Amino acid sequence: MLDADVQLRLERLSLDAPVNVGSGEVVALLGPNGAGKSTVLRALAGLLRLAGGRVALDGTLLEDPAQKVYIPPEKRPVGMMFQDYLLFPHMTAADNVAFGLRARGVERNQARQTANAALERLGLAEVMAAKPGAMSGGQQQRVAMARALVTEPRLLLLDEPLAALDVSTKNDLRRHLRTVLRESQAANVLVTHDLLDAVALADRMVVIEHGGIVQAGTPAEVTAQPRSQYVADLVGMNLLQGKANGNVVEVDGGGRIVVPEALSGHVLAVVPPSAISVHRDKPDTSAENVWPGQIAGVDLMGDRVRVRIDGPPALSAEVSPRIVDELKLDDGGQLWAVVQAADVRAYTA
Amino acid sequence: MEWIKRHFAGIAIAALAIVTILYFVLPLLGLITQTPWGRFGKTITSSTALDALRLSLIASLSSTALALLFGFPLAWMLARGNLPWKPLLRGLCTLPMVLPPVVGGIALLLAYGRKGLIGGPLATAFGLSLPFTLAGVIVAETFVSMPFFIVTLESGLRAMNTKLEDAARSLGASRSMVFRRVTLPLIWPSLIAGTVLTWSRALGEFGATITFAGNLPGVTQTTPLAIYISQSSGQLDTAIALSLVLVAVSLVVMIGTRNRSRAGSRSNA
Amino acid sequence: MLRSDRRAGTVVGDGPSPRGHARKTTRVGAAVGSCLISIILLAACGSSGGSNSSSNGQVKGTVLVFAAASLSNAFDKIGTQFEKAHPGVTVKFNYNGSSSLATSIKQGAPADLFASADTTTMDTITNANLAVGKPRTFTKNKLEIMVAKGNPMKITSVGNLAKPNLKVVVCASSVPCGTYSNEVFKKADVKVKPVSEETSVSGVVTKVTLGEADAGMVYVTDVKANESKATGVPIPADQNVVADYPMVELKDAPNSAAAKSFMNYVSSSAGQKVLTSYGFLPAGS
Numbered sequence: 001m002l003d004a005d006v007q008l009r010l011e012r013l014s015l016d017a018p019v020n021v022g023s024g025e026v027v028a029l030l031g032p033n034g035a036g037k038s039t040v041l042r043a044l045a046g047l048l049r050l051a052g053g054r055v056a057l058d059g060t061l062l063e064d065p066a067q068k069v070y071i072p073p074e075k076r077p078v079g080m081m082f083q084d085y086l087l088f089p090h091m092t093a094a095d096n097v098a099f100g101l102r103a104r105g106v107e108r109n110q111a112r113q114t115a116n117a118a119l120e121r122l123g124l125a126e127v128m129a130a131k132p133g134a135m136s137g138g139q140q141q142r143v144a145m146a147r148a149l150v151t152e153p154r155l156l157l158l159d160e161p162l163a164a165l166d167v168s169t170k171n172d173l174r175r176h177l178r179t180v181l182r183e184s185q186a187a188n189v190l191v192t193h194d195l196l197d198a199v200a201l202a203d204r205m206v207v208i209e210h211g212g213i214v215q216a217g218t219p220a221e222v223t224a225q226p227r228s229q230y231v232a233d234l235v236g237m238n239l240l241q242g243k244a245n246g247n248v249v250e251v252d253g254g255g256r257i258v259v260p261e262a263l264s265g266h267v268l269a270v271v272p273p274s275a276i277s278v279h280r281d282k283p284d285t286s287a288e289n290v291w292p293g294q295i296a297g298v299d300l301m302g303d304r305v306r307v308r309i310d311g312p313p314a315l316s317a318e319v320s321p322r323i324v325d326e327l328k329l330d331d332g333g334q335l336w337a338v339v340q341a342a343d344v345r346a347y348t349a
Numbered sequence: 350m351e352w353i354k355r356h357f358a359g360i361a362i363a364a365l366a367i368v369t370i371l372y373f374v375l376p377l378l379g380l381i382t383q384t385p386w387g388r389f390g391k392t393i394t395s396s397t398a399l400d401a402l403r404l405s406l407i408a409s410l411s412s413t414a415l416a417l418l419f420g421f422p423l424a425w426m427l428a429r430g431n432l433p434w435k436p437l438l439r440g441l442c443t444l445p446m447v448l449p450p451v452v453g454g455i456a457l458l459l460a461y462g463r464k465g466l467i468g469g470p471l472a473t474a475f476g477l478s479l480p481f482t483l484a485g486v487i488v489a490e491t492f493v494s495m496p497f498f499i500v501t502l503e504s505g506l507r508a509m510n511t512k513l514e515d516a517a518r519s520l521g522a523s524r525s526m527v528f529r530r531v532t533l534p535l536i537w538p539s540l541i542a543g544t545v546l547t548w549s550r551a552l553g554e555f556g557a558t559i560t561f562a563g564n565l566p567g568v569t570q571t572t573p574l575a576i577y578i579s580q581s582s583g584q585l586d587t588a589i590a591l592s593l594v595l596v597a598v599s600l601v602v603m604i605g606t607r608n609r610s611r612a613g614s615r616s617n618a
Numbered sequence: 619m620l621r622s623d624r625r626a627g628t629v630v631g632d633g634p635s636p637r638g639h640a641r642k643t644t645r646v647g648a649a650v651g652s653c654l655i656s657i658i659l660l661a662a663c664g665s666s667g668g669s670n671s672s673s674n675g676q677v678k679g680t681v682l683v684f685a686a687a688s689l690s691n692a693f694d695k696i697g698t699q700f701e702k703a704h705p706g707v708t709v710k711f712n713y714n715g716s717s718s719l720a721t722s723i724k725q726g727a728p729a730d731l732f733a734s735a736d737t738t739t740m741d742t743i744t745n746a747n748l749a750v751g752k753p754r755t756f757t758k759n760k761l762e763i764m765v766a767k768g769n770p771m772k773i774t775s776v777g778n779l780a781k782p783n784l785k786v787v788v789c790a791s792s793v794p795c796g797t798y799s800n801e802v803f804k805k806a807d808v809k810v811k812p813v814s815e816e817t818s819v820s821g822v823v824t825k826v827t828l829g830e831a832d833a834g835m836v837y838v839t840d841v842k843a844n845e846s847k848a849t850g851v852p853i854p855a856d857q858n859v860v861a862d863y864p865m866v867e868l869k870d871a872p873n874s875a876a877a878k879s880f881m882n883y884v885s886s887s888a889g890q891k892v893l894t895s896y897g898f899l900p901a902g903s
Contacts, residue, residue: 046518047515073519075521079519082512086512086513088517090535100521103517103520103526462829464828464830559821560824563787563813564790564816565812566815569814570815577817580721581721581792581817583720583792
């Protein structure tokens with residue numbers, strides 16, 4: 001199990017993030033670009049020295065600047081999968097996979113056999129003797145996985161393992177990765193920017209922003225109650241912050257919203273875009289939340305349309321193309337937005 | 350006429366290319382056709398010629414070895430190290446590339462000669478002297494050829510993806526294994542190219558050698574010096590014969606290593 | 619759509635087509651190429667000297683003199699004096715080892731005059747039918763041993779040069795001063811092992827003045843020219859050689875009139891005065 005507190009002081013980033021992962025557990029690290037997710041992985045691998053904190057794996061202290069302890073990467077029982085795979089271009093797939101074994105002193109033939117077996121298990125027998133340049137993206141990804149896993153690491157670090165793939169390959173390989181992670185006895189840390197990866201693969205999610213952890217919990221918990229705009233955007237929700245006084249929340253920045261529970265103090269409120277209905281004329285409705293607003297933009301997202309409304313408060317409503325047509329939303333102008341209080345989820349910040 | 354207009358681009362380029370190729374090939378042809386083949390055997394086995402070739406071989410190979418030994422760490426530092434004033438440092442170490450060789454020779458004398466900056470104290474303390482010795486020839490050749498190695502290797506080091514070394518370390522490879530099995534194979538082409546360039550520069554060196562080490566048959570008279578002395582005293586036979594040998598050797602090495610360095614990476618089990 | 623305008627002879631289109639651009643760049647490329655080739659050809663042809671005598675016997679133009687390295691200082695001064703006496707004439711010198719110069723001349727170098735440091739090298743020019751008339755000896759020289767200033771190694775004779783561990787530098791035997799040195803050694807019955815054989819006497823001078831060599835076999839004139847940097851050890855007359863310096867006009871001299879004039883000036887009292895001031899011996903001695 002991984003017991004770490006990663007503290008780094010870099011040129012453009014100051015980071016302080018505790019990372020604790022049990023054996024067999026999968027923790028997903030999410031965050032906006034530049035938040036430091038990949039940097040955390042590099043530090044856990046030992047490729048970057050800590051400024052403070054510590055890294056301990058299965059009870060063994062790997063790094064602790066205060067005690068002047070530092071075990072270099074090659075001596076850590078870590079397996080890492082990199083964003084651009086970093087397969088050795090001058091070696092065949094088999095040699096790539098055997099590399100870690102050879103590095104740890106396994107005799108050449110034995111290493112070859114193990115590597116070949118691993119590749120066969122993954123259905124990569126036909127590229128065993130091929131160099132990375134001759135493989136497809138999906139094949140490279142699986143070879144990179146095999147290479148990281150074949151040494152049976154105690155800590156598995158995956159940096160955006162599915163990012164470089166096209167959608168259908170991504171789905172296939174996500175399923176495969178899920179199986180691999182389920183079987184893994186190591187502590188697994190996965191960095192991703194894709195919420196679907198986190199939801200499908202991780203037991204827990206940790207969101208890093210501005211060099212610190214802003215939110216942690218199971219994927220369900222985090223997506224249900226986003227605590228930052230980033231997570232809200234990730235989940236596709238409208239997030240409002242404000243001061244609650246009973247059922248009424250004065251939204252920061254203007255406007256107010258009625259929420260189902262009575263709360264007090266600083267709160268967050270999540271409004272699903274699909275729960276907002278739009279009308280040109282003020283509707284006659286029993287809904288608790290009815291606002292006028294100006295259309296700020298109309299965006300097509302697949303087969304659904306998002307209408308951005310300047311309230312206050314500012315929200316995105318999800319409507320069907322038919323509505324866009326009927327109400328001529330393309331022309332902009334004034335709108336009335338309606339949300340039932342029951343559709344809003346509010347919780348203390 | 351229409352045909353010419355349409356294909357003007359192709360014709361112009363082909364014409365220029367032919368002129369350029371002739372420019373390079375004609376001197377070689379001249380050399381080959383003017384060689385007194387009848388007397389070639391005797392000329393090339395004369396003591397002058399054999400001495401010159403032997404000295405050239407020893408000196409150029411030694412210089413290349415020294416260039417590799419000392420140039421590699423320097424290229425490494427220039428490519429990856431955190432040195433202050435790197436551009437200045439790089440400029441100084443590669444200065445011999447643009448200096449006229451004889452200027453290099455004078456500079457070497459003033460530094461390593463008997464009354465030189467370093468050479469003086471060395472001579473008085475240990476009686477060591479570089480001028481007029483084969484060691485001096487090697488020093489002169491290394492001075493002018495090492496910069497080529499440094500420049501080629503540095504660019505090769507910069508071009509490689511250093512993250513691959515991180516990957517190797519994460520897989521458990523010690524620093525020496527990372528170097529042997531990842532770094533070295535990846536910089537191999539530029540290593541080969543640099544070595545060949547260095548060796549051929551050392552082989553052809555004249556100005557710095559004759560100024561710093563002097564010219565004595567059997568001791569410091571390398572092949573280029575022998576060729577110059579022969580041709581300036583009208584002994585064209587020797588000059589041509591030796592020239593032919595140098596050209597042939599250079600061609601063989603150039604062609605041989607072209608294939609190697611283009612073959613790209615090798616696989617290591 | 620492209621339409622062809624037959625009157626102007628151009629092709630008019632909606633805008634520059636890729637092919638049109640390619641044609642334009644190739645034309646520019648060809649123009650540049652022809653210019654470069656023309657420049658190279660002109661440079662090769664162009665350097666030959668000026669025209670010859672004018673109507674009233676005044677010489678003008680350029681004279682190109684190939685002269686042995688040991689003549690450099692003296693000839694530079696003679697050249698300046700000659701130019702003063704003959705405005706309109708420029709004298710250019712090419713100094714090098716005599717045998718190098720001879721080789722260049724045989725390969726067609728466009729020199730007007732050749733002044734050699736020995737008759738052997740001059741013979742190779744006359745034997746090749748490259749000379750006009752017979753070479754004329756215009757000055758003489760002798761050898762001297764050049765050593766570091768103050769003669770720290772205490773060298774007093776040619777015999778001293780055979781001392782082991784003494785660094786002696788001579789000219790290569792393919793150069794006049796080299797053959798002269800060998801003659802001196804033979805006359806003195808001394809076996810000298812030089813550490814270097816230089817391609818011209820200036821190389822020997824450099825090695826001694828820089829302190830690399832303990833002694834060098836040079837001309838008397840070289841010792842005189844480097845008084846501040848080195849000391850000379852004279853060679854007794856019975857061991858020394860007298861170097862005859864011949865000069866001759868070359869057959870295809872571009873400026874024959876001016877060349878003759880210069881040659882006469884060198885042999886005149888004015889020229890001889892300059893030569894002796896630099897340590898040369900008069901032609902008649």
